[in-house]
Amino acid sequence: MIKKLNIHGDNIVECERAFNLCKKALNIKSSSIIKESTVFSPSYNASTETDAYIFTFFPGYGRWNKDILSLLHTEKYSLREAPDVVITKIENEIERPLLAIEYCGALPAGNQAWQRSGRGYSTGKSKIPYLYIAELGGYELDSNRNRKAARSPNPAIPFSYIAYTKEYSTVLPIYEKSPGCDEESERLYQDVFSEEQLLVIVECILHGKEYTEAEKELENKILKFIQIKAATSKGTVTLSEEQWKQAYNVICNNESLITFLCKNNPINWKKTAYIEGLTETAQKFMNIASKYAIGITSSKLPMCIIPNLNKRKFVEEVNILYPNLTDTFKKWLSKKDNLVIAWIMGFKPRGDDARPDRGLAPFTRMLTGKNAEILTFVYGPAPAATWKVFEDNPVKLGTTNGLWEAIFSASDAVLVDSATSKKKLNILKEEFQNKDFKPIDKKISILPIPTKIGENDVDTILHTLLTQSKGIEIFEGMCNPPGGDWSGISVLNKKNKIEYRWLSLPRVSQTEAKRPDHVFQIFSLAEKPILFSIESKEGARELETGIGERLNRYLYDLLKTPVNAEREEKSENWKYSDFQLSKDDFLFASAAAYICMRDEDFELVENKVACDVIFSYFFSDDGKCTIKISSYSELGKKIMEAICNAKCPLDNLSLVIV
Structure with missing residues (x-):
């Protein structure tokens, strides 16, 4: 019997990445695209010596006949935060989630380290295994693309995943070697890298087997990383290596981390804030907390504990500072339990959402446990209109705003002291929890045609066309669809069979050039390899004027700088590199890709983009796609003809030269 697995992802890149992971875990040596697939949702045949599979990709959430994420939101306090990938098994035409995956190519440091905590928090509640890869x-790069300090997360981040796993289901980080990792970092983390455990866990999940031993090995590797971080910590007081080991034993015994920290390892803690518009009372509240609080494993994290021994004096000062707290809030605050406080700025000075703060309340809950009493203090300048909704209908606020959804989901109480609010607002869980929550029907079947065609389809089809066509020699150096991580651009040197890669790409270069959405390297059409940069948009009017030259200039600028990593062709082992390539080694061509929705769109784009090639997409009602390809230079003509002469990978896709 053929096993059917669906891979739902943010975009085609995440689907492809998860597919490659599944192939490694299942020991699949070869796969082939199914020509009868829809252009929106490509399927692949794959097989081992004993099993046959069909993998189908669904790039882009929330655009199919049913929402796969509804199967992850089965609990009252689930968040709309979506993991990069959800892998499902098809049984009797019904989707059953097996695994969720988050990929993070960004440097996991600062507040970015907990930006994605909400995804693990929410997925764990649904009892679906979640792997944070x-x-x-990796190293941070300065404006000249020179390496600065290595970056890694606070040890409390991975510890929070272990703690949360003990309470719910597998929610664990997997640490892989960054392509830019040098020999020193590789030696430091050699006992932390966890690809072996990753493959075992994925293989077991896909086959419905237990993976307790691999999970335990993974936990030990995470603990090893935490201890390395503790030993090399600079400028931040944290637990010692031995204290982290003790803390791990505490949560393994289902005991309270908060109680353990209060009794054994109090860490001095102080809250500071540097935002414009911080109110005088908010600053005083921070001072009061700093007087009575201890840190939660760290002196620097924006969370703390008011131990029950200090609680009475703390409450007395808070009641004087905020005399208008409700009686029910005062009663809750006066409980004898240890109090955890999460400090959320939440909003930048202009009132826009500080996205990493969405993960702070969930991170606090994951670290401190489901029984902790958590007060979230919000002190940033949210838009003034927020506060009326906060007072009149907090449930609505939580269901329409991602930050407030995360705060309400993970908190027992919320106190607001914002420069944009005329009042000091306070609220308890009973007032902001959604009592009318009803889980959506779990029996869903998703069709491989989206309800709305958009930019994701432009990128999916372009990626499939240029990576799966036969008869043209192409290397994909970058694919950055909606939700992509811009993790790097690669070029391949066919002579020495080395792939070179630039990491941590800026959106715009110093010459105001524009980072492409796709970079392909085309061989054997000219005396030099062609670097083919493509800008993709949903519609003609979204394409920028003169974008072709800006795309090429981005690569010109990048080639002036050394690469950051290299590996042998078809190898998976990157190593640090500062090899210098030359602009003279390549030819350059640019393209625009878009959906032609009106008769006048083609002429508009033709006169606007200044590219060598234009891909104009036309979709029929039965789901077929025709791409009309036009060229505007001799090099563009060569590229256009080579693509059209190659063997198209899908029956529902046709190419026409115009």
Whole structure:
């Protein structure tokens, strides 16, 4: 019997990445695209010596006949935060989630380290295993693309995943070697990298087997990383290596981390804030907390504990500072339990959402446990209109705003002291929890045609066309669809069979050039390899004027700088590199890709983008796609003809030269 697995992802890149992971875990040596697939949702045949599979990709959430994420939101306090990938098994035409995955190519440091905590928090509640795959050993780059310090997360971040796993289901980080990892970092983290455990866990989940031993090995590797971080910590007081080991034993015994920290390892803690518009009372509240609080494993994290021994004096000062707290709030605050406070700025000075703060309240809950009493203090300048909704209908606020959804989901109480609010607002869980929550029907079947065609489809089809066509020699150096991570651009040197890669790409270069959405390297059409940069948009009017030259200039600028990593062709082992390539080694061509929705769109784009090639997409009602390809230079003509002469990978896709 053929086993059917669906891979739902943010975009085609995440689907492809998860597919490659599944192939490694299942020991699949070869796969082939199914020509009868829809252009929106490509399927692949794959097989081992004993099993046959069909993998189908669904790039882009929330655009199919049913929402796969509804199967992850089965609990009252679930968040709308979506993991990069959800892998499901099809049984009797019904989707059953097996695994969720988050990929993080960004440097896991600062508040970015907990930005994605909400995804693990929410997925764990649904009892679906969640793997957070992050890189270690990467370096931050300055404006000239020179390496600065290595970046890695506070040890409390991975510890929170272990703690949360003990309470719910597998929610664990997997640390892989960053492509830019140097020998020193590789030696430091050699006992932390966890690809072996990742493959075992994925293989077991896909086959419905237990993976207790692999999970325990993974936990030990995470604990090893935490201890390395503790030993090398600079400028931040944290637990010692031995204290982290003790803390791990505490949560393994289902005991309270908060109680353990209060009794054994009090860490001095102080809250500071540097935002414009911080109110005088908010500053005083921070001073009061700093007087009575201890840190939660760290002196620097924006969370703290008011131990019950200090609680009475703390409450007395808070009641004087905020005399208008409600009686029910005062009663809750006066409980004898240890109090955890999460400090959320939440909003930048202009009132826009500080996105990393969405993960702070969930991170606090994951670290301190489901029984902790958590007060979230919000002190940033949210838009003034927020506060009326906060007072009149907090449930509505939580269901329409991602930050407030995360705060309400993970908190027992919320106190607001914002420069944009005329009042000091306070509220308890009973007032902001959604009592009318009803889980959506779990029996869903998703069709491989989206309800709305958009930019994701432009990128999916372009990626499929240029990576799966036969008869043209192409290397994909970058694919950055909606939700992509811009993790790098690669070029391949066919002579020495080395792939070179630039990491941590800026959106715009110093010459105001524009980072492409796709970079392909085309061989054998000219005397030099062609670097083919493509800008993709949903519609003609979204394409920028003169974008072709800006795309090429981005690569010109990048080639002036050394690469950051290299590996042998078809190898998976990156190593740090500062090899210098030359602009003279390549030819350059640019393209625009878009959906032609009106008769006048083609002429508009033709006169606007200044590209060598234009891909104009036309979709029929039965789901077929025709791409009309036009060229505007001799090099563009060569590229256009080579693509059209190659063997198209899908029956529902046709190419026409115009």
